[in-house]
Amino acid sequence: MGNPAGASDDRQSRDGLLGRFKAAVSSTRRHLVARMEEVLQGRKTIDPELLEEIEEILVGADVGINTTTVVLDRVRDRVERNRIDDVGKLKSCIRSELLDILQAGSTREEDPASSGLQVLLVVGVNGVGKTTTAGKLAGLWVREGRKVLVCAADTFRAAAVEQLEAWGKRAGAQVIRQQAGSDPAAVLFDAIHAAKARQADILIVDTAGRLHTKNNLMAELEKMKRIAAREVPGAPQQILLVVDATTGQNGVVQAREFTRSTGVSGIVLTKLDGTAKGGVVIGIARDLGIPIRYVGVGERIEDLVPFSAEHFIASLFDGET
Numbered sequence: 001m002g003n004p005a006g007a008s009d010d011r012q013s014r015d016g017l018l019g020r021f022k023a024a025v026s027s028t029r030r031h032l033v034a035r036m037e038e039v040l041q042g043r044k045t046i047d048p049e050l051l052e053e054i055e056e057i058l059v060g061a062d063v064g065i066n067t068t069t070v071v072l073d074r075v076r077d078r079v080e081r082n083r084i085d086d087v088g089k090l091k092s093c094i095r096s097e098l099l100d101i102l103q104a105g106s107t108r109e110e111d112p113a114s115s116g117l118q119v120l121l122v123v124g125v126n127g128v129g130k131t132t133t134a135g136k137l138a139g140l141w142v143r144e145g146r147k148v149l150v151c152a153a154d155t156f157r158a159a160a161v162e163q164l165e166a167w168g169k170r171a172g173a174q175v176i177r178q179q180a181g182s183d184p185a186a187v188l189f190d191a192i193h194a195a196k197a198r199q200a201d202i203l204i205v206d207t208a209g210r211l212h213t214k215n216n217l218m219a220e221l222e223k224m225k226r227i228a229a230r231e232v233p234g235a236p237q238q239i240l241l242v243v244d245a246t247t248g249q250n251g252v253v254q255a256r257e258f259t260r261s262t263g264v265s266g267i268v269l270t271k272l273d274g275t276a277k278g279g280v281v282i283g284i285a286r287d288l289g290i291p292i293r294y295v296g297v298g299e300r301i302e303d304l305v306p307f308s309a310e311h312f313i314a315s316l317f318d319g320e321t
Contacts, residue, residue: 064249120236139172147198252287
């Protein structure tokens with residue numbers, strides 16, 4: 001027999017997550033779906049002028065020109081193929097196309113496996129929220145009952161280590177650190193051995209901010225990957241690229257260049273709650289083809305949540321499910 005209490009808990013969890021997505025994307029909704037509804041109101045036919053206005057709205061919400069073009073090409077095809085002449089159905093067509101793109105580009109595969117030490121590198125340019133993300137990830141997995149260690153491999157900024165230790169305390173995860181200016185690869189080596197000795201499930205590695213054009217910093221990252229692979233077979237199992245949602249299409253450009261320089265297995269999109277440019281989620285999914293794993297929906301330690309294409313689109317389109 002089923003578990004009614006368990007089913008109720010699952011439903012409450014889903015409803016709670018949807019509510020948090022709704023709150024986080026409220027500004028994007030005003031700039032995307034609400035404006036779309038205004039344009040559609042009172043229109044009788046689906047004509048080129050209407051689709052051009054929809055295009056401007058999508059681009060304005062930072063969906064991206066290329067992705068917007070693809071979406072509208074598909075919508076035009078559906079309108080012609082199915083002989084859709086009801087303006088009211090146009091919104092549903094757009095919603096469906098956006099969801100399809102997100103589902104294709106952001107298939108979820110893994111949270112860290114429960115067996116064997118999992119090493120995760122948190123990477124990205126300066127100022128996107130890597131250290132905060134490392135702390136929130138630690139909190140997320142500690143709440144799930146995992147034993148988590150965090151490696152302070154951003155040794156260039158003393159403030160980064162102090163910030164990470166503060167997040168570690170909140171999360172209930174110990175932070176492995178060395179003196180400022182230490183070799184990040186050496187810090188990682190020590191952290192891996194500490195994680196093994198303490199039988200940790202997950203080691204989260206907070207790395208320094210770096211640009212893909214800085215060859216010495218990219219070489220340093222490659223060295224860290226080699227150390228991880230040598231000490232733990234298959235490591236690093238994940239390389240999470242942190243992207244600031246408030247930077248819109250600039251974030252897509254950063255991500256594209258970064259993924260060319262190093263292997264990235266997933267994206268964490270921070271500050272989704274602080275932008276009207278949430279359409280960047282769709283552009284990233286289509287342009288990069290790299291799964292969006294988590295999104296930041298607030299400043300609290302629990303405000304990093306697994307990304308859900310369905311919840312994101314439902315949150316934008318009037319709470320539809």
